[in-house]
Amino acid sequence: MTKKTFILASIIFIGLIIVLMESASLNWAWSLVILVPLILLGIYDLLQTKNSILRNYPIVGHMRYLLKDIGPELHQYFVENNTDGKPFSANRRNYIESHATLTAENHPFGTELNIYKNNYDWMEHSIYAAERLKEVPRVNIGGIDCKQPYSASIFNISAMSYGSLSPNAVEALNIAAREGNFFHDTGEGGISPYHRKGGDLVWEIGTAYFGCRTDDGGFDREKFKEKANWPEVKMIEIKISQGAKPGHGGVLPAAKNNQEIADIRGVEPHKDIISPPSHKTFKNAKELCFWIKDLREMSNGKPIGFKLCIGSQQEFIDICEQMVETGIKPDFITVDGAEGGTGAAPIDFSDSVGMPWEPALIFVCDTLKKYGLKDEIKIITASKIVSAFDIFKAICIGADLCNSARGMMFALGCIQSLRCHTNTCPTGVATQNKNLVKGLVVAEKWKRVKNYHQEVTKSFLDLLAAAGCTELNQLNRAMIHKQMGVEEKTISEVYESKY
Numbered sequence: 001m002t003k004k005t006f007i008l009a010s011i012i013f014i015g016l017i018i019v020l021m022e023s024a025s026l027n028w029a030w031s032l033v034i035l036v037p038l039i040l041l042g043i044y045d046l047l048q049t050k051n052s053i054l055r056n057y058p059i060v061g062h063m064r065y066l067l068k069d070i071g072p073e074l075h076q077y078f079v080e081n082n083t084d085g086k087p088f089s090a091n092r093r094n095y096i097e098s099h100a101t102l103t104a105e106n107h108p109f110g111t112e113l114n115i116y117k118n119n120y121d122w123m124e125h126s127i128y129a130a131e132r133l134k135e136v137p138r139v140n141i142g143g144i145d146c147k148q149p150y151s152a153s154i155f156n157i158s159a160m161s162y163g164s165l166s167p168n169a170v171e172a173l174n175i176a177a178r179e180g181n182f183f184h185d186t187g188e189g190g191i192s193p194y195h196r197k198g199g200d201l202v203w204e205i206g207t208a209y210f211g212c213r214t215d216d217g218g219f220d221r222e223k224f225k226e227k228a229n230w231p232e233v234k235m236i237e238i239k240i241s242q243g244a245k246p247g248h249g250g251v252l253p254a255a256k257n258n259q260e261i262a263d264i265r266g267v268e269p270h271k272d273i274i275s276p277p278s279h280k281t282f283k284n285a286k287e288l289c290f291w292i293k294d295l296r297e298m299s300n301g302k303p304i305g306f307k308l309c310i311g312s313q314q315e316f317i318d319i320c321e322q323m324v325e326t327g328i329k330p331d332f333i334t335v336d337g338a339e340g341g342t343g344a345a346p347i348d349f350s351d352s353v354g355m356p357w358e359p360a361l362i363f364v365c366d367t368l369k370k371y372g373l374k375d376e377i378k379i380i381t382a383s384k385i386v387s388a389f390d391i392f393k394a395i396c397i398g399a400d401l402c403n404s405a406r407g408m409m410f411a412l413g414c415i416q417s418l419r420c421h422t423n424t425c426p427t428g429v430a431t432q433n434k435n436l437v438k439g440l441v442v443a444e445k446w447k448r449v450k451n452y453h454q455e456v457t458k459s460f461l462d463l464l465a466a467a468g469c470t471e472l473n474q475l476n477r478a479m480i481h482k483q484m485g486v487e488e489k490t491i492s493e494v495y496e497s498k499y
Contacts, residue, residue: 126468147301158403161189176449305332337383365398
């Protein structure tokens with residue numbers, strides 16, 4: 001709740017107190033202390049000309065804005081059931097909370113899901129369950145041209161910039177990555193001091209080149225060389241597009257763009273910062289391949305990859321053809337879906353642009369196989385992946401490992417108040433307001449993120465054993481089924497006619 005809304009709510013609440021005072025025949029002088037501000041507010045509402053609601057409904061009209069401000073929380077607590085919340089249901093949020101706090105318990109009374117609805121996913125299990133692995137498998141990332149391959153967890157922190165997230169949130173995430181032995185993607189906002197707490201980093205380079213940016217917004221090779229060779233930077237990721245706003249640059253609202261963030265990014269403070277929709281360093285698939293080679297050389301052979309949400313399938317096919325022609329391949333590709341999250345995006349982009357996650361992942365995997373590229377290139381994927389089954393399904397479809405942004409935010413304490421873009425996040429996760437940030441205690445929150453990662457990957461091992469498998473490469477699409485009403489298909493059959 002903003003300070004303005006709090007004041008308005010207080011005035012309205014005090015008005016109710018007046019009624020009680022009158023009914024109790026209390027001193028009228030005390031009532032005047034309260035009545036005078038309300039009368040003045042009412043007169044102002046009647047005389048102002050900018051807001052017709054307040055002009056027509058003085059004082060009472062402020063309730064509309066109070067309810068609008070706290071509406072998401074009211075809806076969560078009093079309207080939603082456990083399975084229909086958006087973007088994440090109460091059950092999904094509780095799943096993360098219980099794993100983060102080590103209070104996960106067995107679910108009572110059976111599933112709450114409608115298993116005959118369209119697109120209900122389920123996995124095959126084996127009556128000959130395998131022995132559960134003692135350690136979670138890791139994935140080696142690095143092709144033949146990579147001199148510093150990286151061993152990655154199957155579950156990691158997806159791209160979230162300092163600026164979008166608070167300093168305390170970024171620091172807690174990085175310490176969790178350090179203690180839990182998984183990586184932390186910086187997001188496109190550059191590497192801040194809060195990223196450098198010992199956790200492994202994937203440095204994301206976006207279209208605005210924050211952290212390696214020239215004064216006119218171009219790519220600065222010397223700044224890149226310096227930071228790419230920091231020991232905590234394990235991989236570099238070129239951000240071509242992201243699921244929540246593909247074809248649109250990243251957005252940092254002015255309210256979040258303080259002096260420190262502006263200095264890190266190399267921009268002016270206290271202004272909306274919108275990254276360009278595309279890169280200056282390459283304009284076609286061949287130039288992208290040569291830039292990958294250039295970045296690999298400047299980073300002394302660290303793994304280089306790119307992230308994208310699929311739009312034009314032909315454009316991705318063109319990239320694969322150029323990989324074959326030039327012999328230059330990325331070490332990994334991160335596939336985002338249209339349902340990906342963001343702190344701020346135009347609603348037309350978040351609702352209606354880009355290919356959804358499942359068909360996108362299948363298309364990328366199959367296209368790489370068609371061109372003989374899959375063996376050298378690892379596929380990372382991210383889009384609403386928060387549970388052990390989500391990871392299992394993603395690997396069955398074709399991913400090698402997964403990232404999660406909103407899952408890690410929930411583990412930090414996010415309550416899905418849907419204020420990421422307003423700088424008023426009540427939990428101190430997605431705000432730069434110091435009064436709110438101080439509520440996120442780093443010493444406590446990093447433990448929750450580490451616990452969440454640990455418990456989810458342990459649960460993944462249970463699913464792997466239930467499927468009768470002991471290795472990641474035994475997972476395949478035939479193990480994932482979609483219930484479509486009374487009809488059931490494997491996920492391969494669902495998308496067979498398209499891809």
